[in-house]
Amino acid sequence: MSFKDLELNMGPQHPSTHGVLRLKVTIDNEVIVRIEPVVGYLHRGMEKLWESLTYPQILPLTDRLDYIAAVSNNLAYVLAVEKLAGIEVPKRAQYIRVILSELMRISSHLAWVGFQANDIGAITVLLYGFEYREDFLDIFETYAGGRLTINGLRIGGVPFDLDGGLIGRIRKTLARLPKRLHEVEMLLNENRIWKHRTQGVGCLSAEEAIEHGLTGPCLRACGVPWDIRKDIPYSSYEDFEFDVPLSDQGDVYGRYLVRMQEIRQSVRIIEQALDRLPAGDHIAKVPKILRIPAGEVFHSIEAPKGELGFYIRSNGTDKPERVKMKSPSFINLQSLPSMCRGGIFSDVVSILGSLDIVLGEIDK
Amino acid sequence: MKKLIRFFKAFFLVDIAVGLGVTLKRYFRRKITISYPEKQQVLPERFKGMIRLYKDENGVPLCIACKACQRACPSNCFDIEGERNPETKKLHPVKFDWKLDRCSFCSLCVEACPTDAIRFSKEFRMSTVCKPALRFTLPEMYLEGDDLQRRLKGGPGA
Amino acid sequence: MTSPAPFIFEFLIPLGKIIAVILYPMVMVIIMIWLERRVVALIQGRLGPNRVGFQGLLQPIADAVKVFFKEDIIQRNADKLLFNIAPVLVMFSSLLAFCFVPLGEPIRIGSYELTLWIAQSSVGLLFVLGMSAISVFGVIFGGWASNSKYPLMGALRSVIQVLIYEIPIGLTVLTVVVLARSIDLVEIVRAQQAGKVWYGFLMPVSAVVFWISGIAETNRAPFDLPEAESELVAGYHTEYSGLKFAFFYISEYAHMVLVSSLVVLLFFGGWLPPFANVAALSFLHKVPGFVWYLIKIMFFLFLYVWIRGTLPRYRFDELIKLAWKWLIPLSLVNFLVVVLLKLLL
Numbered sequence: 001m002s003f004k005d006l007e008l009n010m011g012p013q014h015p016s017t018h019g020v021l022r023l024k025v026t027i028d029n030e031v032i033v034r035i036e037p038v039v040g041y042l043h044r045g046m047e048k049l050w051e052s053l054t055y056p057q058i059l060p061l062t063d064r065l066d067y068i069a070a071v072s073n074n075l076a077y078v079l080a081v082e083k084l085a086g087i088e089v090p091k092r093a094q095y096i097r098v099i100l101s102e103l104m105r106i107s108s109h110l111a112w113v114g115f116q117a118n119d120i121g122a123i124t125v126l127l128y129g130f131e132y133r134e135d136f137l138d139i140f141e142t143y144a145g146g147r148l149t150i151n152g153l154r155i156g157g158v159p160f161d162l163d164g165g166l167i168g169r170i171r172k173t174l175a176r177l178p179k180r181l182h183e184v185e186m187l188l189n190e191n192r193i194w195k196h197r198t199q200g201v202g203c204l205s206a207e208e209a210i211e212h213g214l215t216g217p218c219l220r221a222c223g224v225p226w227d228i229r230k231d232i233p234y235s236s237y238e239d240f241e242f243d244v245p246l247s248d249q250g251d252v253y254g255r256y257l258v259r260m261q262e263i264r265q266s267v268r269i270i271e272q273a274l275d276r277l278p279a280g281d282h283i284a285k286v287p288k289i290l291r292i293p294a295g296e297v298f299h300s301i302e303a304p305k306g307e308l309g310f311y312i313r314s315n316g317t318d319k320p321e322r323v324k325m326k327s328p329s330f331i332n333l334q335s336l337p338s339m340c341r342g343g344i345f346s347d348v349v350s351i352l353g354s355l356d357i358v359l360g361e362i363d364k
Numbered sequence: 365m366k367k368l369i370r371f372f373k374a375f376f377l378v379d380i381a382v383g384l385g386v387t388l389k390r391y392f393r394r395k396i397t398i399s400y401p402e403k404q405q406v407l408p409e410r411f412k413g414m415i416r417l418y419k420d421e422n423g424v425p426l427c428i429a430c431k432a433c434q435r436a437c438p439s440n441c442f443d444i445e446g447e448r449n450p451e452t453k454k455l456h457p458v459k460f461d462w463k464l465d466r467c468s469f470c471s472l473c474v475e476a477c478p479t480d481a482i483r484f485s486k487e488f489r490m491s492t493v494c495k496p497a498l499r500f501t502l503p504e505m506y507l508e509g510d511d512l513q514r515r516l517k518g519g520p521g522a
Numbered sequence: 523m524t525s526p527a528p529f530i531f532e533f534l535i536p537l538g539k540i541i542a543v544i545l546y547p548m549v550m551v552i553i554m555i556w557l558e559r560r561v562v563a564l565i566q567g568r569l570g571p572n573r574v575g576f577q578g579l580l581q582p583i584a585d586a587v588k589v590f591f592k593e594d595i596i597q598r599n600a601d602k603l604l605f606n607i608a609p610v611l612v613m614f615s616s617l618l619a620f621c622f623v624p625l626g627e628p629i630r631i632g633s634y635e636l637t638l639w640i641a642q643s644s645v646g647l648l649f650v651l652g653m654s655a656i657s658v659f660g661v662i663f664g665g666w667a668s669n670s671k672y673p674l675m676g677a678l679r680s681v682i683q684v685l686i687y688e689i690p691i692g693l694t695v696l697t698v699v700v701l702a703r704s705i706d707l708v709e710i711v712r713a714q715q716a717g718k719v720w721y722g723f724l725m726p727v728s729a730v731v732f733w734i735s736g737i738a739e740t741n742r743a744p745f746d747l748p749e750a751e752s753e754l755v756a757g758y759h760t761e762y763s764g765l766k767f768a769f770f771y772i773s774e775y776a777h778m779v780l781v782s783s784l785v786v787l788l789f790f791g792g793w794l795p796p797f798a799n800v801a802a803l804s805f806l807h808k809v810p811g812f813v814w815y816l817i818k819i820m821f822f823l824f825l826y827v828w829i830r831g832t833l834p835r836y837r838f839d840e841l842i843k844l845a846w847k848w849l850i851p852l853s854l855v856n857f858l859v860v861v862l863l864k865l866l867l
Binding site: 006008117120121122123124126127128131187188191193194196197344346347 | 562565566567568671743744746747750830831832833834835836837838839840
């Protein structure tokens with residue numbers, strides 16, 4: 001039995017494909033010749049469904065796209081609707097939105113570190129990542145009542161105000177985080193096995209990354225300093241001071257370092273937002289039945305996975321005519337063949353993990 | 365010199381020893397597991413348990429069958445019909461069908477209700493083995509606690 | 523009392539010893555199943571099995587009962603003979619190696635000396651190493667007979683791994699043999715007793731290289747690529763279910779116990795109490811030898827699980843590179859150094 005041009009199938013059910021993703025892999029004696037992702041196993045017809053729902057009704061369903069960082073989908077959608085309808089969001093609500101977004105980013109990256117480490121074999125880091133994430137899920141539970149898909153925003157603002165108790169809890173959680181991150185880094189950063197498995201694996205140059213339309217931490221790990229929060233700020237991000245972590249290596253190790261640094265920068269942003277929280281309303285006055293005059297808008301944000309955008313076309317009624325979501329994972333997944341080319345088969349799992357894909361976003 | 369230090373660090377497995385030290389410390393730390401069902405977590409105030417209808421302090425149902433919740437729901441969970449009481453001229457529901465299997469716990473109905481009749485409870489034990497048990501009618505929307513569990517286990521009519 | 527005595531001494535007692543020495547790895551396996559799940563869970567910040575029996579100690583029994591009732595699936599095109607023989611072969615080789623593994627000094631009962639081993643041979647160590655290498659056959663049979671690409675790839679990888687890591691094991695064992703002047707496991711321990719310093723502290727490089735190679739031999743983390751769940755190739759025991767899978771599982775643990783026993787016997791004094799020549803700690807000698815032996819083995823089994831919980835997995839080519847570029851040259855140099863020092867000192 002020869003292993004030349006062997007076609008393998010990493011089927012939809014697999015412990016490491018982060019969801020129902022099918023990969024058709026052709027290998028030639030352990031070197032990858034072709035890799036083809038087959039998506040669509042989680043397709044729920046969301047975009048078509050949204051055409052028959054009103055604008056406020058679509059909002060809880062956008063939670064289910066990137067279900068690990070639910071508020072980022074909500075934020076992109078809500079910003080697009082507010083831009084189209086011309087709704088002005090109060091400053092306090094914008095700051096609370098930033099706080100919620102960044103908390104979601106931290107919890108998404110903690111989950112990512114867990115999954116990536118588990119795929120490479122460090123099974124404890126998975127549990128550590130999820131244990132640290134528990135604190136954040138408890139904050140979301142106290143704020144909005146849910147842990148994963150929280151429906152945490154509303155058109156015009158946020159549903160609840162942040163009271164002193166919750167602010168204190170957020171601060172306590174953030175104070176505990178750096179030491180915990182340091183523990184994970186002691187386990188992984190200098191570990192020779194981790195470095196063997198992640199350095200030089202899945203390399204992509206900056207030009208190739210831009211050509212493929214890669215966004216998010218994967219792009220920044222290739223050395224391209226593009227972060228929508230800095231370059232096209234939305235929801236008062238221009239008021240905050242933070243760095244955009246970059247890495248010039250473009251491999252899995254670089255993406256890991258970038259995401260760990262992003263967690264620290266998110267902590268910085270949240271602390272600034274909590275210090276300078278302005279007084280005001282937490283939601284603007286929005287009519288009960290929201291009718292938006294005909295027009296179209298595209299608005300994108302920097303989600304934890306990349307650039308997440310919503311295109312909405314309205315026709316004067318209370319239901320949109322067409323909603324299209326640009327999901328970062330779908331576009332990032334298309335660079336998987338370039339990253340895997342020339343690598344050996346065991347690397348597919350590490351590279352796929354480092355892309356940080358969520359099938360809910362890809363398949364909608 | 366730096367190269368020599370790096371070589372010795374690699375030779376004496378320093379990075380692996382550091383990792384082992386971290387896990388050994390964690391081995392002895394107290395675990396955060398809550399042993400359910402002996403111990404239970406205190407649920408926050410805004411916890412989104414199962415949707416229930418409520419009555420006011422005199423036992424009068426608060427729902428006025430305005431169908432705001434039906435209009436707000438994105439998942440089509442409600443089927444409500446109301447009737448006007450000829451004496452008090454107030455609306456009250458005669459049919460209030462709610463489907464638990466469609467509910468996504470988004471809270472749009474709770475926010476839409478003008479009389480605070482429909483609210484989240486703290487009930488999270490929602491499992492059952494028969495699908496008809498997930499469809500609730502008007503009197504069953506007021507069940508809570510053990511009655512609710514009996515209804516979920518037994519299905520409609522329990 | 524002459525007529526029952528030969529019967530007892532030459533049949534019943536050896537039979538009892540065989541049963542005891544076969545039961546000993548099985549009991550250790552049962553403890554290992556519990557230990558692994560509990561220790562890995564505690565390292566990960568959760569509790570692990572704690573409902574079945576006190577602190578979950580009856581969990582292995584629950585696992586055994588569950589596995590017993592599972593359906594025994596055989597592939598339609600699988601080679602039935604090899605498919606059925608493979609787990610037996612692996613188990614057989616793991617258990618048979620315990621024949622020559624001594625547990626302690628002979629105990630005096632009345633006028634009879636009860637030896638704590640089934641047999642003592644002047645080539646005991648060679649036999650043990652040979653038996654642990656026979657398990658390779660079971661792996662190949664299992665991978666081939668499953669008639670499926672992934673188990674075959676996993677089996678081949680496992681076989682290459684075991685064969686390559688036999689070399690550092692052989693070389694480091696040779697350093698011990700050079701110092702102890704014997705391949706008899708009992709004599710090696712007695713030589714450590716005479717030499718006052720255990721070989722693990724005299725030759726730490728040997729001990730560490732032997733331990734790393736031992737982990738690779740038993741296909742345990744960080745060298746468990748052939749059987750890891752998150753890699754595509756799920757290993758030679760993918761197609762096995764039910765009791766046959768349990769056999770593979772048990773024999774892996776038995777092999778771990780064997781490697782731990784070897785490390786303890788060759789490098790860490792076997793059944794000798796620590797600090798043997800410190801007069802103040804002579805109360806340690808009151809504890810029987812095999813209790814010390816068990817304590818040391820438990821430490822190394824804990825070390826196995828601790829390492830599994832901490833380290834990521836080596837990729838296959840790095841695994842081979844580690845052996846060829848580091849462990850084999852290192853163990854060769856180590857052997858030369860030991861021989862030179864022995865000649866000079």
